[in-house]
Structure formats: C-alpha cells, structure tokens
Amino acid sequence: MKQRTLKNTIEMESIGLHTGEKMQVTIHPAYPDTGICFRRSDTESEYTRVSPYTVTSTQLATTIQCGNQTISTIEHLMAALYGLGVDNAKIDVRGPEVPVFDGSATAFVNAILDAGIVEQAKARKFIKFKKRIRLEKDGKWIEIIPSRFFKVTFDIEFENESIGQQKGYFNVTPESFSKELAPARTFGFKNEVEQLWQMGLAKGGGLDTAVVIDGKDVLNPEGLRFNDEFVRHKMLDLVGDISLLGYPIFGHIRAYKSGHNLNNLFARTLIESANFYSIIELPDIDPALINNLELKPQGMS
Ligand SMILES: [Zn+2]
Known part of the structure; x- marks a missing residue:
C-alpha cells in the first residue's frame, strides 16, 4: 500500500469554539513522509509535525504547540484525515484554533472527499x-x-x-x-x-x-x-x-x-x-x- 495525500488544496472557514470568531483553515497536499503538519498562518511560524508530544493542553479540546504559538481543537480534523487514510498534509490555521463547524467531523470529511485523495510513490507504514x-x-x-x-x-x-x-x-x-x-x-x-x-x-x-x-x-x-x-x-x-x-x-x-x-x-x-x-x-x-x-x-x- 502507498502513502496518500490530497489531490487538491482545501480552504474552509467557520467560527472557533473558544473565540467565537471566524477561523480559516487551508489544507495542502504534501510530499511522502511529511506526516500531518500544522502552522499558524497569521504568524511567521514554521510547520510542526504533530505527535503526542506536541500536545500542550487537553482542556475542552486538544491543543498543540506550533513554534511559539498554539493551535486548539485539532482533534476532529485529525480524525477526518486519519479516518479517510490521508498520511501527508500541511495545514495552515489562520488564528488560534481549527474552526468547529457543527461540532462533528463531517465538514472535514466532505471537504477531503471533494478535494480527492491520491496515492504517492512511497510505501505506507x-x-x-x-x-x-x-x-x-x-x-x-x-x-x-x-x-x-x-x-x-x-x-x-x-x-x-x-x-x-x-x-x-x-x-x-x-x-x-x-x-x-x-x-x-x-x-x-x-x-x-x-x-x-x-x-x-x-x-x-x-x-x-x-x-x-x-x-x-x-x-x-x-x-x-x-x-x-x-x-x-x-x-x-x-x-x-x-x-x-x-x-x-x-x-x-x-x-x-x-x-x-x-x-x-x-x-x-x-x-x-x-x-x-x-x-x-x-x-x-x-x-x-x-x-x-x-x-x-x-x-x-
Ligand atoms: Zn470532540
């Protein structure tokens, strides 16, 4: 089996659960072995590859550290990528949290299916x-x-x-x-x-x-x-x-x-x-x- 990424870039917007303000998220295709990486696009932060050790808070939602900023409420988007078998993606979040949509992962699932998923040249681990x-x-x-x-x-x-x-x-x-x-x-x-x-x-x-x-x-x-x-x-x-x-x-x-x-x-x-x-x-x-x-x-x- 091969690794997989998105066929096209996804742009989405909805309010954030914590701030109540409009948040934008952009999900880009990424090269094999990139994993899932996040950055705060409203700052100059670099991409951070998620791991259990990037989590800094689990109050109300799962929050990760990205450079000297944090990104909250990543779990429903992460679940959608995993559930649909997307191994590699680079995610820009404009603001402190991933937008919440209706509180489920359906908006992410639909967006990923619309964008399409493609196989890559490297084997999946x-x-x-x-x-x-x-x-x-x-x-x-x-x-x-x-x-x-x-x-x-x-x-x-x-x-x-x-x-x-x-x-x-x-x-x-x-x-x-x-x-x-x-x-x-x-x-x-x-x-x-x-x-x-x-x-x-x-x-x-x-x-x-x-x-x-x-x-x-x-x-x-x-x-x-x-x-x-x-x-x-x-x-x-x-x-x-x-x-x-x-x-x-x-x-x-x-x-x-x-x-x-x-x-x-x-x-x-x-x-x-x-x-x-x-x-x-x-x-x-x-x-x-x-x-x-x-x-x-x-x-x-
Ligand atoms: Zn949840």
Missing part, C-alpha cells in the same frame, strides 16, 4: 501492536490489544439521564468512519456552557456547534443524529487523539470513560512501548485488507 498495553487513571482506563484491523470499543457512564450508559464498537474503515463516527457532534451541559461563557471561554459553543443538554432534554431543535451520538463522539475524539501517533494502527483500542487527557497520555505510552509493536509495510495488493476496507459498518448499539 503501519504500527502493529503485538501485546496488550493498558493505562488506568482516576477510575478511567484505555487499552490496546492485538488485532488485524483497527477497532475501537468505548464505554461511557454519565449520571445525566440524556446520556446515561452507552457502549460503542466499530471496525474503523473509511466507510464506517464517514457514516457512523464523523457525524457525531461534541456535547456539553447547558449550565456548564453558561459557566464557560462567564469565564470568557467557549464563546462559539451553542446549538449550532454542539449538542447542548439540560437535564433530560436535548435543547437542539433537530434532536440527536444517533441515539448513541455521545459515545460515538467520544470515539471520534479518540480516533483524532490517537492519530497523533503518525501511523495507521493495527490494534483494538478499548476505552472506559476516557477523554482528551487520558487519550494523549495513552498515545505517549504507546510510542514509548517499543517492545510491544512493530512498524510494518504491506504489499500493494493484500486481499485481506481490501476485504476489510469493504466491510460494512459494525455498530452494535
């Missing part, structure tokens, strides 16, 4: 986990076990009755990612959003950019996109956060109540567990993998 790696913190946990595919299982338990207990399981392929995970929106509680507004945060947070919950009610007039939209969004975030490893993954990740902070600690732990994985290349035609790509989405809930 995968990270294949051979043994279980587990991390626990504050009653939450996350682990990876060996698998021939990339699978994610996620459990959440909220006292709030709109959310409650939800369990998700997907074999993550470009098809299942686009249809089952990408449309799931970020969510927040009305009282917490109001608190954040008072603190001058989450100025772009609202019914157009998130699912907002008040007790047993979902305040968005259009309702939910899936009955289990909440756990699906947690899985979308996990795919985005774990994609900072920089390789497509062979392994089954299982998570219980994880979030951006534990996801990032886990990504660092994975990289540092060199005896537990190998970096592999696949032959150009691998029937098993092609079958995998054509698998139907496997949502259980």
Whole structure:
C-alpha cells in the first residue's frame, strides 16, 4: 500500500469554539513522509509535525504547540484525515484554533472527499501492536490489544439521564468512519456552557456547534443524529487523539470513560512501548485488507 495525500488544496472557514470568531483553515497536499503538519498562518511560524508530544493542553479540546504559538481543537480534523487514510498534509490555521463547524467531523470529511485523495510513490507504514498495553487513571482506563484491523470499543457512564450508559464498537474503515463516527457532534451541559461563557471561554459553543443538554432534554431543535451520538463522539475524539501517533494502527483500542487527557497520555505510552509493536509495510495488493476496507459498518448499539 502507498502513502496518500490530497489531490487538491482545501480552504474552509467557520467560527472557533473558544473565540467565537471566524477561523480559516487551508489544507495542502504534501510530499511522502511529511506526516500531518500544522502552522499558524497569521504568524511567521514554521510547520510542526504533530505527535503526542506536541500536545500542550487537553482542556475542552486538544491543543498543540506550533513554534511559539498554539493551535486548539485539532482533534476532529485529525480524525477526518486519519479516518479517510490521508498520511501527508500541511495545514495552515489562520488564528488560534481549527474552526468547529457543527461540532462533528463531517465538514472535514466532505471537504477531503471533494478535494480527492491520491496515492504517492512511497510505501505506507503501519504500527502493529503485538501485546496488550493498558493505562488506568482516576477510575478511567484505555487499552490496546492485538488485532488485524483497527477497532475501537468505548464505554461511557454519565449520571445525566440524556446520556446515561452507552457502549460503542466499530471496525474503523473509511466507510464506517464517514457514516457512523464523523457525524457525531461534541456535547456539553447547558449550565456548564453558561459557566464557560462567564469565564470568557467557549464563546462559539451553542446549538449550532454542539449538542447542548439540560437535564433530560436535548435543547437542539433537530434532536440527536444517533441515539448513541455521545459515545460515538467520544470515539471520534479518540480516533483524532490517537492519530497523533503518525501511523495507521493495527490494534483494538478499548476505552472506559476516557477523554482528551487520558487519550494523549495513552498515545505517549504507546510510542514509548517499543517492545510491544512493530512498524510494518504491506504489499500493494493484500486481499485481506481490501476485504476489510469493504466491510460494512459494525455498530452494535
Ligand atoms: Zn470532540
């Protein structure tokens, strides 16, 4: 299999979740082995290749350091690139955060599909986990076990009755990612959003950019996109956060109540567990993998 990049440059604009101001993002094709790189185009900063170690904050969103600036809310765009199998791209963000759109990854998925994806001259490298790696913190946990595919299982338990207990399981392929995970929106509680507004945060947070919950009610007039939209969004975030490893993954990740902070600690732990994985290349035609790509989405809930 070959590495892949975009066929055409993408330009997009929407408000930022934190500032509430218009933010522009431009995604350029990039040479093989570039990885995913970001820069702040409103400053003179150089491109920084993302890795778990570029993450400086996981408060409300995943934020990376780019030169002496930061870029926030990268996770939904990262998830879309990973989910669709884009290995190389250079991303210009004009301002302190990636625009939020509707709080899901659908706008990014549609833009990437419109721009097109092309194969490049170099082989794609995968990270294949051979043994279980587990991390626990504050009653939450996350682990990876060996698998021939990339699978994610996620459990959440909220006292709030709109959310409650939800369990998700997907074999993550470009098809299942686009249809089952990408449309799931970020969510927040009305009282917490109001608190954040008072603190001058989450100025772009609202019914157009998130699912907002008040007790047993979902305040968005259009309702939910899936009955289990909440756990699906947690899985979308996990795919985005774990994609900072920089390789497509062979392994089954299982998570219980994880979030951006534990996801990032886990990504660092994975990289540092060199005896537990190998970096592999696949032959150009691998029937098993092609079958995998054509698998139907496997949502259980
Ligand atoms: Zn999210």
